[in-house]
Amino acid sequence: MGKVKCQLAISLDGYVAGPRQSLDDPLGVGGMELHRWVFELEAWRGPHGLEGGDTNPSSQVIREAQDVGATVMGRNMFGGGPGPWRDDPPWTGWWGEDPPYHTPVFVLTHHPRDPLPMQGGTTFHFVTDGIEPALEQARRAAKGKDVALAGGARIAQQYLAAGHVDQMDLHMVPILLGRGERLFSDVGDNMHGMQLVRTVPMRDVIHLRFGRQK
C-alpha cells in the first residue's frame, strides 16, 4: 500500500500562510515568499504547463512529492469558500482547465457535488463525510501509489493529529512572517512514529523529510 504524504512550505517562525488569508489572497500577506524557491524549478514549472526552469537538489524533492496516485485537499485549496459551490457558470476551482494534479483529487467539503472531470487526468471528487472516508477513497483510487495531502494547513493538521501521515516534507524557508497560520498549532506533541530521515540544505530553503523508520 502506498504512503500518505504531505509537503508544506513553512517559515522559520512556523507559518504556512501569512495573515488575512482570503479567496483573493489564499496565501495571506507575505505568504508568497514561502514559495519563491519552487517557482524557479523546472520540476514545478513542467506540471504547471510552464517552460524552462532550474534543476538543483530541490528538484528531486519536488519530483518525489509529486509522484502520487491520488490527492486529498480542502475546499479552499480547490477554490471554494464555506458557501455552496457557485454553479452559474459551474465553478471549476481556480486551477484552470488543466489542473496540475493529473490524478483523482478528493475535495473535503460540506456541499455534495457530482465529480468534475478536467483536462490532463485530473478529476475532482467531492467528499462530504470526513477525512477518513476521503482518505479511503483516495487510497482506492491511487491503486497502490502514494496519496498526497495537498493542503491547506488545516487539512494537514487534521491528518497529522489523527496519525494518518506516513511522510512529511517540510520546505523551511529562513524568513519570518511574524503572523499568520501556523502548521504546528493544536497538533500536540505526537509524531506518530515519524522521525527526521533526510535534510537537504539549500540557501533559500531547507528540505526536511520526516518518515517512519523501516
Next chain:
Amino acid sequence: MGKVKCQLAISLDGYVAGPRQSLDDPLGVGGMELHRWVFELEAWRGPHGLEGGDTNPSSQVIREAQDVGATVMGRNMFGGGPGPWRDDPPWTGWWGEDPPYHTPVFVLTHHPRDPLPMQGGTTFHFVTDGIEPALEQARRAAKGKDVALAGGARIAQQYLAAGHVDQMDLHMVPILLGRGERLFSDVGDNMHGMQLVRTVPMRDVIHLRFGRQK
C-alpha cells in the same frame, strides 16, 4: 568590535522550553529533550567540568558559540526568580562555584546587588537599567570579543526585536513539544538584516546560523 550572538535549541514546532517552567524545572516539561545532543559533546562537557564526550560537526558549532568575551543573561538563567536575591547564605545562582562562562556575566534584574566573583573567571554583574545598558557594559567587558546572549528566551526576544543581534545559531531538534515557550512570538517579521548563512544537518539536530551579509 565583536558581534552580539545568541544560540538557542528549538523544537520543530518552535518551542525553546516546555510548559510549566519553574525554578525546579527551568526547561519545562519535555524541554530537556532539546539539549540531549549537546550533553554528549566533549565541546560542551569540557567547559562544564566533565570528562570525555564525542566530537562531531556539532562540536565546532558549539566551540564557536562559546568563543566570547562577555555574556548577558536574564535573572532566571542566573538562578533567581522575580523576588529579591536570597542572601542568607548569599545566593550565588545555580551554576555552582565554577560556572561554565569563564567571563564577565551581566545579569538583567530589578534587584541591585554587588558584583559576585566566582571561580574560573566568571563574575556576575547585576544590571538594573535595561537591555541596552547591559549590552553596553558587556561590550566594554568583552574588549573586542563577541558578546553572548545566554538566555532565557525572553532576553533573546527582546534583543532580537530591538535589532541588536548580529548572529543567531538555532539548534533545531526535530521533535514536537506541543506546548511551552515559543522563541518566535511577538518578535515580528524583521530579521534586521540577518540571513541564513550556514546549515549543519545532523540526525538529531540541525544547526542553522543566521548572520549579516558581509
